[in-house]
């Protein structure tokens with residue numbers, strides 16, 4: 001099991017966890033990013049945003065527009081005939097990539113872009129993205 005204790009004191013850790021806790025986020029995953037357990041933008045299949053080879057975790061940050069976020073997604077009024085199939089293909093592709101990783105024994109984590117920017121502003125994760 002992953003453990004931050006060797007890097008952060010208990011107090012610091014609970015401080016971090018309390019700041020990033022919210023119903024939509026995955027605090028453990030974000031905390032891992034803070035600790036730089038992940039490599040950023042590896043040249044791997046499906047272009048994950050972060051990867052941890054040792055633990056076999058890939059992390060995707062889903063853009064609100066490109067991945068049709070239920071909160072922010074807005075298909076442009078003009079050219080709907082172009083955008084709808086394009087975005088559908090994008091989602092299908094993302095599912096295929098996710099499935100391929102899972103079949104190979106990887107854990108796949110997805111974070112919405114809007115979750116990330118919220119966290120970055122609050123905690124100044126300058127180096128995260």
Ligand SMILES: [Zn+2]
Nearest residue numbers: 064069072114
């Ligand atoms: Zn969003």
